Amino acid sequence: MPAVTQTEMMAGVLKGPLDIRVEKIPVFSISPGQILIEIKACGICGSDIRYFHGENPWALHTLGVERPNPPNIVIGHEYAGKVVRVASDRDKPLLNKNVAVVCFRTCGRCDDCKRGNDQLCKTTQHIGHGAGWGTMDYYPGAMANFCIGWGDLAFPVPDDFPMEEAAMMDVIAVGVHAARQGGVRPGADVTILGAGPIGSAIQQAAFALGARRVFISDIYDRALEIANACGATRTIHSAKEPVVGIVREETGGRGADHVFDTVGTEKTFHDSLDLLAPAGTLVNMAVHGETLSFKGTAIGSERCVKTSCNFKVDDFKLGLEWLLQGKLTVKPWITHRVSLPDLPKSIRMLEEKEKHGAFKIVVRP
Ligand SMILES: [Zn+2]
Ligand SMILES: [Zn+2]
Incomplete structure (x- = not known):
């Protein structure tokens, strides 16, 4: 197997803000507990666009601080592939298996x-984010022919399961964690503001947890079509229709038991509060630095406001079970498949998603 002995590979390297290059770099070496994965598919995430612009969304969300990125991050954290090398005997059974992978390791x-x-661990080692590795020539990421993973955080998927769908597990796990953070229970009415991949993952996780109805809004037609294809009860075009009014009407004035704000603007925050039923929970998925003000009565009647960060390994496992059982689907998400040399222009394409009808772009190195 020549792939295993290969010492160099192609990778999408973020040299600095707005400067990403696909270049030849050494294959990452692995230490005990780690595995080397031949990448079959890696999704471009909204956070990759933010890294491309020099932001560090992981530090902002998990640590609550702005922190600059080091140069030479190989981006990409939504990945799946085949295990081609292991560093510990324990992981030998994984060799040549296709796996879905958790892209971070907590301390x-x-x-x-x-x-x-552990989803809040500040010393997390993160694939594709440059965090937790100390100083390296190239920080590991999955927009490459090979990438590091951890044997105990890699989960085999059947050989015939599409790897581009397994690569969506990071997004699904974020959705599962959010739905659990929101405490979604059987029979609940749910509203989600923002129908991007995270919104769609929350929608499906909410149904898998037994939600009765899920209302989901966006201003992007393609995202609403995909929400419908994934089983939304009702989609709402928030530039053309009043989200609060429609949900209130559909729920007999009560509002939603669980509201997920994946947009994070002042407007969506206030809409979210207006949407909350008594004892309802608002989960803000997109924390920003602005001051938000609201009337104390908005959280009366045991209404609760919280946030959701990343996910636990347990959320990942449950999401993978649902994905393999067909309880949720990511097929409608994947609008574009590109090769590694197309990565720089594909990031631009995702930035202008409306123009290109893009939702999820998957790179197949
Ligand atoms: Zn992501
Ligand atoms: Zn820790």
Whole structure:
């Protein structure tokens, strides 16, 4: 198998803000517990666009601080592929298996990890984000022929399961975690503001947890079509229709038991509060630095406002089970398939998604 002995590979390297190049770099070496994965598919994420612009959304969301990115991050964290090398005997059964992978490893020792909030671990090693690795020539990422993973965080999928769908597991897990953070229970009415991939993942996770109805809004027609294809109860074009009015009408004035704001503007925050039924929970998925003000009565009657970060390994496992069972679908998400040399222009394409009808662009190195 020549792939395993290969020492160089092509990778999409973020040299600095607005400067991404597909170039030849050394294949990442692996240490005990790690595995090397031949990448079959890697999704371009909204956060990749933010890294491209020099932002560090992981630090902003998880640490609550602005932190600059080091040069030479190989971007890409939504990946799946075949295990071609392992560093520990324990992981030998994974060799030549197709796997879906958790793209980060938490420390297991800090106060957050010890309290079971490992999704908030500040010393997380993150694939495609440059975080937690110390100083490296190239920070590992999956927009490449090969990428690092961890044996205990890689989950085999059947040989005939499409790898581009397995690569969507990162997004699904974020949706599962959010739906659980929101406490979605059987029979619940749910409203989601923003029908991008995260919104669609929350929609499907909510149904899998037993939600009765899911209303979802966006201003992008393609996203609403996809929400419909994935089973939304009702889609709402928020530039043309009043979201709050429609949900209130559909729920007999009660509002939604769970509201997920994946947009994070002042307008969507206030709409979210207006949408909440008594004892309802609002989960804000897109925290920004602005000051938000609201009337105390907006959270009266035991209404609750919280956020959701990343996911736990358990969320990933549950989401993968649902995906393999066909309880949720990501087929309608994938609008474009491109090769690695097309990565720079594909990031631009996702930035102008309306023009290109793009929703999820998958790179197949
Ligand atoms: Zn992502
Ligand atoms: Zn930790």
